Amino acid sequence: MRPSRRCRATPSTRPSAAQCWQLNGAPQNWAESSAEVGIATRDSLRDWLHAPGSLSRRLARLGQRFEVQVLRQGVAPFRALERAxxxxxxxxxxxxxxxxxxxDGQPLVWARSAVHQxxxxxxxxxxxxxxxxxxxxLLYDDYRIHRSELQPRRVSRHGHTRRHAERQWLAATGQPPSAQMLWSRNSVFSRSGAQLRVMExxxxxxAxxxxG
Structure with missing residues (x-):
């Protein structure tokens, strides 16, 4: 990237291209710049990918109205990752x-939970x-429930999970999800020997x- 012409060098102090980029006020933290242009990287979403406790309660603190829009609940065949x-x-x-x-009406997370029938x-x-x-x-008010470590995962843009989520998102909101909606986290909740997997x-x- 070329330095801006506004970056002036004197014979004794000639800034590098990177220094000119800094002097002209460009963000130095990629997480900050990616958030501004809507590109989700693991770094820009790091706090969300690793936030402990209830995601719903954290989201609710961002606005006046928090809603859960149920897209589907029913019986389905195992998926490989869920089975494992x-x-x-x-x-x-x-x-x-x-x-x-x-x-406040804005869709922010697509989530899927799976448990053995x-x-x-x-x-x-x-x-x-x-x-x-x-x-x-169900998950955070019962001392008998234990949660595994959170596992961030980038889903494949053309994989089954991403395409399935995209179809549901479009049908529910009238708009396709961002092409950069690729980062998820997974965890398993255990209660009395039975496991429930949650993907978000x-x-x-x-970003x-x-x-909250």
Whole structure:
């Protein structure tokens, strides 16, 4: 990149191109600049990818109205990553719940939870009656539930998960998601020996905010 002509050098002090870039006020932190132009990098979303506790409660602090828009809840075949995370056999069915989390009407997160079908008649039976309540109502008020370490993951732009989320996002909001909506985090919640996997895919707009 060429230095701006506004960057003047004297014979005794000739700034480098990088120094001219700094003198002209360009952001030096890529996380800051990427947030401004809507490009989501792991660094720009780092605070969200690693924020402990309830994501719903953190999002709710960003605005006046927090909403959970339920896109689908029902039985579906296992996906490979879910099967591996839940330690399940190659065959079987999961109960999945897919939602969009909104703040003041703006969609910010696409999320999918998956649990073995048998667990919905046991430790995770409350999942069936959750409706449009945040999943946090089940996960963070029960001392018997333990959470794994958060695992950030960049989804494939043309992979099944991203394409599925894109179709649902478009149908629910009337707009396609940002092409840079690629960073997610995954974790597994355990209760009485049964596991629930949660995946959360972040809109780049969140890079402009700190977790509440």
């Amino acid at each position: 995370a839940l330690g399940l056999p190659p065959r079987g069915l999961t109960v999945v719940r897919e939602v969009i989390l909104r703040v 048998r667990a919905t008649t046991g430790p995770w039976r409350a999942l069936k009656g959750l409706g449009s309540k945040p999943l946090a109502h 895919l972040f809109d780049p707009a969140l 402009r905010h700190r977790p």
